[in-house]
Amino acid sequence: MSAPLLLSGRQLGAAVRALLIATVVLGVAYPLLITGAAQLIAPGRADGxxxxxxxxxxxxxxxxxxxxxxxxxxxxxxxxxxxxxxxxxxxxxxxxxxxxxxxxxxxxxxxxxxxxxxxxxxxxxxxxxxxxxxxxxxxxxxxxxxxxxxxxxxxxxxxxxxxxxxxxxxxxxxxxxxxxxxxxxxxxxxxxxxxxxxxxxxx
Amino acid sequence: MSAAAAGWLQFGVLVAALAVVHRPLGDHMAQVFTTPRHWRVERLVHRTVGVDADTEQRWPTYLRSVLAFSLVGVLLLYALQRVQQWLPLDNGRAAVEPGSAWNTAVSFVTNTNWQGYSGESTMGHLVQMAGLAVQNFLSAAVGIAVAIAVIRGFARTKTDRLGNFWVDLTRAVTRLLLPLSVVGALVMVLGGVVQNLGSGTGASTLAGATQFVPGGPVASQEAIKELGTNGGGFYNANAAHPFEGPTAWVSLFQVFLLLLIPLALPRTFGRMVGDRRQGWAILGVMAGLASASIGLVTWFEARAGGTATQLAGAAMEGKEVRFGEPLSALYAAATTLTSTGSVNSMHDSYTALGGGTVLANMMLGEVAPGGVGSGLYGMLVLAVVAVFVAGLMVGRTPEYLGKRLGRREMTLASLYILTTPALVLIGAAVAMALPAGRDSLLNTGPHGLSEALYAFASAGNNNGSAFAGLSANTPFYNTALGLAMVIGRYLPIVLVLALAGRLAAQGRTAVTAGTFPTHRPLFVGLLSAVVLVVVGLTYFPALSLGPLAEGL
Structure with a gap:
């Protein structure tokens, strides 16, 4: 069995790419989508x-x-x-x-x-x-x-x-x-x- | 309607709603994590990430993927906080201090969401959205992925494969967390939770003063914060802030969201191991412990013990009028029974025994029902221990779901249940021994000890709520609690994946007349007792010096 805690470059590379995709989709697109929808359905409440x-x-x-x-x-x-x-x-x-x-x-x-x-x-x-x-x-x-x-x-x-x-x-x-x-x-x-x-x- | 009757009805409606959804949701999750079919968008993700989605991993590879992903997550979140002043939507916020940035990065990646900083004065909108909220999704998805790998360990025979982490991670987001968050966020917007990209508004108040009215993309973050049992508030006051918890029904909806996935996972477990009764038994233990705890916290708050509380006439210090005591107590219990840690009232000002029960909830190891994923795998480890105890009583080799629990399996399970108590007790002891630890306490005497004990229980169990009188944004607490969060999250994951790997490699022993049935009420009682005894024996001395000394 290989040492379970040793991280390979391949895995770190995959992790970086997965994280970047998540940041764009979940960190930018998702909040912008919700902001747009919120401003549409309840602008007064969404603005406080x-x-x-x-x-x-x-x-x-x-x-x-x-x-x-x-x-x-x-x-x-x-x-x-x-x-x-x-x-x-x-x-x-x-x-x-x-x-x-x-x-x-x-x-x-x-x-x-x-x-x-x-x-x-x-x-x-x-x-x-x-x-x-x-x-x-x-x-x-x-x-x-x-x-x-x-x-x-x-x-x-x-x-x-x-x-x-x-x-x-x-x-x-x-x-x-x-x-x-x-x-x-x-x-x-x-x-x-x-x-x-x-x-x-x-x- | 009397306050007590309304409180019971509130609880009853919550239970009914959870009972209705847990079956379809649990079945949905079982389908998500067993179907061989990928969505087209998922294929695109896998290709970009560069993984072969149809190849499964051995447990060490699965583990390394978890660790690599978490490490990269901490580094990016740390970097984002350190350079936020040069990024858009920074709202004039300066770079976060290194100690605080480390603590916060670790806190959000480990699903703890302990917050040493104050949201409205520290973080710009971009860090909140693209840093903190992203980890709200991902840390939850990691927890679910690990739980699913552990279920596969029980469900499979004679294989060294536990699934593909990248596939599980992606599906947890695309088929579960993201769609539910969109719905949750829009419901909250209708309830008055703010969602804008503004930096805030200057108002001239009726009395002629000026007041700052903050803005922010709050609803989008609030939804995943509850759904993913994360708990990190957009604002310092968390879900007690009127822009995070504008009405009582929104607050109750948040309790529903944070219990939703943890209580549906036992159903997923039952489906995946091919015996739904096993899922019912686990759910029974979780529901029994949770109900008892909610009842206790509610009762202690209604009794309003404490000299200051008695002078006020009710335990309303640190509580909002629109929520009142029963909903505050319900929220406090639910948030600590799961690994959420968001609050709609300030736990530090709870009665000694009410606050002590909330503290004990975290000490249970957050298994009733616990965080998304982590609650289920924690409970399964305790089930292994319970079966072992039963085996000792009757002198048989213990088995759970047809898997033999030998010396190696029990070693892993034992180390698992020792990890967090060691972190909590050693951490709190070190804090009390050092001036740097004692100087941060707001309250004195037993309540001061409770503040430090609560902080390490919260960090070690990845909860994130606080007795917030503690000034935690200091080099000592940022470092020590950061370490407690990392070890408290990843050491158990190492141990439980190793356990799953060993179980998957085994065959399945046949059920005989001598097999201890693990779907009957007897087992539900035994497992509940094991949870309570393990916690009781471990933490009783510390609890006696803190909340019990103060409250009795």
Whole structure:
């Protein structure tokens, strides 16, 4: 038996040629084909579900944004998203990676719970988990219906709009589980805030 | 509907979908790898590559073809990363550092897809498409080819031929991975996964700040990343990124894709050895272990153990709202039971026992159902061990599928099952002993040990997921994990092809009253027990110091 690990020039040559064919077909033709087809069947989604305000790109309905002032303080006229490990930097996705017993994470959660309760004028016990935890992507565009609920009165007051109208708007941008059972109920904060701005401008 | 009911329904629908497709897909693969007919386009490929497609190879030649192809793959991928700044579609990215480029090249060629780098800030589109995604296809095809060669070892008698690697490789791409990827990619585009060649868009946000919205050919890469159990994300946050996992149903579809081929291969095995019941038995072991693990992770996350988790009220740190806990737990279990390693939530922030179960999934050796190809051949080696154990109990020469398992066969199988545990435990021990290993840990105490243990379990078993708090882009981790990936991929392939070569050369012993049947529930139970006992005895001390110490 020949030594099984000794590579011959013939085999390496075949390997190089096979790899080059694969690179052209799988690495160039295939992604270009999918790009072409995607631009045909769903151009908006393939380009990132961008949303516009006055013809200007204002972000993506799939990518969460920070709704804060220049100093990082939350703006009361907007529904607030979840905490983000990356500060909603679209070029740096990721989570905090802090463990379940991390003292640092525990301190952060206590602090966030107090801040969210005070900002919205609610009982700290009514602040849901997603409001005090950072998402996996750092770009989560959604909050739970519970977190949206406790923000309604504060946003309504800041915008001088009736809370009932606000609640109707939240309901419009809320989704249940996909097909009724996949995932979890969620409210899209980016779309909701966009609609809020449109509503305020129309008044 | 309650969250728990929705979680169960999610799992039930997934199981039903996999049950429906595994038979036609398994039969299709058996046909692909046994028919003598080549497609015209395949003939063209074989001619260009310069191989005689109708000549089969002995196991050493098959192995050398695998190794030559992988070596060339690592070199090209390394080179692409090092010169990307001079290539088109580089989006202004600089050359990748040598240590990181080596680690990433090895990682994608070995089907691991461990990522020490951050996708959106490191790799230009050309490297992603023509480098990383190409290896997503090829590393998966290599795994399938080796599995098919191993099945032939069991199926054939008195021959020294195991098939032709170049033919198996080509067919795995042309008749399986490429067509399924096209469908998968287009479904994901409809779900909102991006697919463009743009470098990203500058947006002025509602609050008046600026935000970068990234672009990229993501769907085309996402499809093969799941289908080939690769797992390397286009973006740093992997399938948790809204552009990779925009909706819950897309995420569930990804779980379906990553389980699809590994769970259909037992059917292929049954067909090719001429006894479908043997395939059912292997599938039964895989499905039983996988279901138990999914149940455990889901339960541990719902219990929300841990001081910080309790303060939050639910285990939502590192999870996305649209996915929620059950789908995140399902994804985490599925990605580590296979060799995928893509994530839709951050495993480092899982509860101690939830994260520990995910870690134990990889320690099982990724056989339930494991990576494409590698899961099946890993499980077949464990079947050999199980039959041997049964043989010892009753004092008979062990046989599996009419093949006698003598001293040489058992030596190869034993070395196989020792390879990854040695890599994982020695690697993690070295990391904890060196300052360079300890300095990279984000969390402290038992959870810190879990981070290092997870990294080596992930690399040694070619998974690629991470307790991502670990800062792995350092000279120590790039080198050590790179070595663990290479040895963890190719040493088992050497051993299992050698085993297949010996088995193919044998005749087939007749079934007698004394033959231990390997298609009955008794064997399914025995094999499951062997998997758990081998893992338990090997890893229990390390698990006690990490996740168990933290969670109990």
């Amino acid at each position: 579900s961008l949303v516009e305000v006055d013809g200007q790109v204002a972000g993506s309905s799939l990518i969460g944004q920070a709704f804060t002032d220049a100093d990082g303080a939350p703006l009361p006229q907007y529904f607030q998203p979840r905490p983000s490990a990356s500060g909603y930097d679209g070029a740096a996705s990721g989570g905090s990676n802090l463990g379940p017993n991390s003292a640092e994470l525990a301190d952060l959660i206590v602090q966030r719970r107090a801040e969210v309760a005070q900002f919205n004028g609610v009982d700290p016990a009514d602040v849901p988990a997603d409001a005090v935890t950072a998402s996996a992507s750092g770009l989560d565009p959604h909050i739970s219906p519970e977190y949206a609920e406790i923000q309604i009165d504060r946003v309504a007051a800041a915008r001088d709009l009736p809370a009932s109208e606000m609640a109707a708007l939240v309901a419009e941008y809320s989704s249940g589980r996909d097909a009724g059972f996949i995932g979890a109920p969620h409210v899209n904060v980016v779309e909701l805030n966009l609609a809020l701005d449109r509503l305020s401008r129309a008044r």
